[in-house]
Amino acid sequence: MRQAKLNLVPHRWRTSPPNILQSLLAVQAHLGYVPTDVAPEMARALQVTEADVAGVLSFYPDLHLRQAGRHRVRVCVGESCVANHGSRVLTALAEELRIGLGATTPDKRFTLERVYCVGNCAVSPTVVIDDQVHGRVTPSDIPTLLSPYK
Amino acid sequence: MTTRLYISNDTSARAARADRLAEAWEGDARVELVRTSSRGAFFLEPLVEREGPEGRLAWPLARREDLTRILAGEGGVAIGKIPFLAQQHRITFADFGQAAPLSLADFRAHGGWSGLHRALSLDPQEIIDELNISRLRGRGGAAFPVWRKWQVAKDQPSGVKYVVANADEGDAGTYCDRMIMEGEPFRLIEGMLICGRAIGADLGYVYCRHEYPTAFHTIREAVALAQAAGMLDQDGRHFQLDIVQGAGSYVCGEETALLESLEGRRGEVRAKPPYPAIAGLNCRPTIVSNVLTFATVPSILAKGGEWYAAHGTETSRGTVVLQLGGRVKQPGLVEIPFGATLEEVLHRFGGGMAPGARFKAIQVGGPLGSLFSESHLGIRLCYEAFADAGAILGHGGIVVYDEETDMVELARHYMAFVADESCGKCTPCRIGSVRGREILERIQTGQGRAGDLVLLRDLGETMKATSLCALGGRAPYPVLTAIEQFPNEFRKK
Numbered sequence A: 001m002r003q004a005k006l007n008l009v010p011h012r013w014r015t016s017p018p019n020i021l022q023s024l025l026a027v028q029a030h031l032g033y034v035p036t037d038v039a040p041e042m043a044r045a046l047q048v049t050e051a052d053v054a055g056v057l058s059f060y061p062d063l064h065l066r067q068a069g070r071h072r073v074r075v076c077v078g079e080s081c082v083a084n085h086g087s088r089v090l091t092a093l094a095e096e097l098r099i100g101l102g103a104t105t106p107d108k109r110f111t112l113e114r115v116y117c118v119g120n121c122a123v124s125p126t127v128v129i130d131d132q133v134h135g136r137v138t139p140s141d142i143p144t145l146l147s148p149y150k
Numbered sequence B: 001m002t003t004r005l006y007i008s009n010d011t012s013a014r015a016a017r018a019d020r021l022a023e024a025w026e027g028d029a030r031v032e033l034v035r036t037s038s039r040g041a042f043f044l045e046p047l048v049e050r051e052g053p054e055g056r057l058a059w060p061l062a063r064r065e066d067l068t069r070i071l072a073g074e075g076g077v078a079i080g081k082i083p084f085l086a087q088q089h090r091i092t093f094a095d096f097g098q099a100a101p102l103s104l105a106d107f108r109a110h111g112g113w114s115g116l117h118r119a120l121s122l123d124p125q126e127i128i129d130e131l132n133i134s135r136l137r138g139r140g141g142a143a144f145p146v147w148r149k150w151q152v153a154k155d156q157p158s159g160v161k162y163v164v165a166n167a168d169e170g171d172a173g174t175y176c177d178r179m180i181m182e183g184e185p186f187r188l189i190e191g192m193l194i195c196g197r198a199i200g201a202d203l204g205y206v207y208c209r210h211e212y213p214t215a216f217h218t219i220r221e222a223v224a225l226a227q228a229a230g231m232l233d234q235d236g237r238h239f240q241l242d243i244v245q246g247a248g249s250y251v252c253g254e255e256t257a258l259l260e261s262l263e264g265r266r267g268e269v270r271a272k273p274p275y276p277a278i279a280g281l282n283c284r285p286t287i288v289s290n291v292l293t294f295a296t297v298p299s300i301l302a303k304g305g306e307w308y309a310a311h312g313t314e315t316s317r318g319t320v321v322l323q324l325g326g327r328v329k330q331p332g333l334v335e336i337p338f339g340a341t342l343e344e345v346l347h348r349f350g351g352g353m354a355p356g357a358r359f360k361a362i363q364v365g366g367p368l369g370s371l372f373s374e375s376h377l378g379i380r381l382c383y384e385a386f387a388d389a390g391a392i393l394g395h396g397g398i399v400v401y402d403e404e405t406d407m408v409e410l411a412r413h414y415m416a417f418v419a420d421e422s423c424g425k426c427t428p429c430r431i432g433s434v435r436g437r438e439i440l441e442r443i444q445t446g447q448g449r450a451g452d453l454v455l456l457r458d459l460g461e462t463m464k465a466t467s468l469c470a471l472g473g474r475a476p477y478p479v480l481t482a483i484e485q486f487p488n489e490f491r492k493k
């Protein structure tokens, strides 16, 4: 199992010096997050220090240290969505899911997060569920929006 | 008989439910569906088109039940009669909305690769001279003359050099790079190939933000197709182009932080000089340019630098690509020659405010840009007028706020963003943004102190003068312009 994780890193990133960010992204692409025990293991395999790996891991918001729910719900807090009162959508989502930002529902169905603009500004406010972008979302859309995601 | 219908496959068209139409009509024997790029008139999406007697006919805000009408040809408007589109002067986005993004045949049919062909008939210096004549400036934010950067990289001794497309598009309210990568990815590749030839580089990267998965997959697929068609081999040289994903950091759009990130490290800003054109990726000469900049180059080569320079104003040549968002009636992409006023754009293209909304302020240039109140809308959209006003056009993002907007909260939002995104390398940005946010939070909760606005101004001046990059250097602008133009809201609290 341990070894398997590092086998997820393609050879093109195991150069000298190696590409730590892309190695971590490769692990995340398969597991959905970067488990804590990856850092020391990766450091050894790539011949860098553990601090090097931890430093990269902590710098990038999209490297996730914890496993999310089955579906990631991201509400845009970029300015076009803010201008279109996206905060009301965020409030409605938090109420519907009964969780705050960064939290996962007890049934592990949804994790609620924010995102800073996905380039859907002309069709805002924006909610992204997994990789699906939803535009012109109003608070009353929320139940229908969530229902297909089990 | 089947009728060919065109529906955009752009992320925002899909977010406006274009996919629902496509799914509903896919199996219909009367219909042949083509998924295209988007025209950028997003307020009309989902927009369905078909061929008409004189060009395309369009059905804006189409619904499933409109199919019968569309097939009967009832009620469509000629694309050329839609004022939002008809009043634009498009160069880079001229063909958007017409073709299938990954069709090499479509790209060629619309004049694709003609800039590259012209470049292949020129020697590297002549390519750079053509850009000099065009007076093209970078579209990523800093507006540096493109030819000058290319010249520096070309003049470095030959050896490994790189061409890097900055596809981090971090400014909220901007989406033109996303549209290019999703809609005409071969155009970006063409621009990068021309750059490679000009500076003598055989290696290229597109650094694409993590928030753009569709753009990432489309450009990657496009590279594979271009390679299979032999387009990456020109004049006996192979250009190797890789697409790499970022991981959600705004500062990684700054060119030196981007290079650090591309090398796999923390995205911390490097001190300049040396500039990337001399020592960039892996310390080799590197051109880092914005996606829109690269995508503009092919037209300049194909039609000539003089032709391009004939558009726009004295120091802002060519077209400006604006992206309207927020509370306007008609959000979408607008490409026009530099020089129109903000007010003209707001009314002629934006169509005024969204129903029921009243204008309060407008932000131009993303989180590092400036806020403008109603009395400042006469400003002309060109580099010189914005420089005179101490503002920036940035990447062309325009966000309109309505009267319900709380300016103190908005100022706090901008400062909190910078505090979150600071790379931490220099103190003025790292500490200053947190201090700024704290002061604004204090004002917001009614705990403001007598000297707070003066303190914010002093803090802002320090950040402007001493930050390592424009993240700290320009972070104070939205806050200070908000205070300047809406002083009562800050004093009231």
Ligand SMILES: Cc1cc2nc3c(=O)[nH]c(=O)nc-3n(C[C@H](O)[C@H](O)[C@H](O)COP(=O)(O)O)c2cc1C
Binding pocket: B137, B138, B139, B140, B141, B142, B143, B144, B166, B167, B168, B169, B170, B171, B250, B251, B252, B253, B254, B255, B256, B288, B289, B290, B291, B293, B294, B469, B470, B471
């Ligand atoms: C904090 C910060 C963020 C930036 N983000 C971007 C970006 O997302 N995309 C971009 O093209 N340029 C961005 N830039 C500008 C780049 O540093 C650089 O000037 C640009 O990529 C050069 O390309 P150009 O000459 O085509 O404009 C940013 C600059 C700063 C200071």
Ligand code: FES
Binding pocket: A076, A077, A078, A079, A080, A081, A082, A116, A117, A118, A119, A120, A121, A122, A124, A126, B172, B173, B174
């Ligand atoms: S600001 Fe929300 S998608 Fe751009």
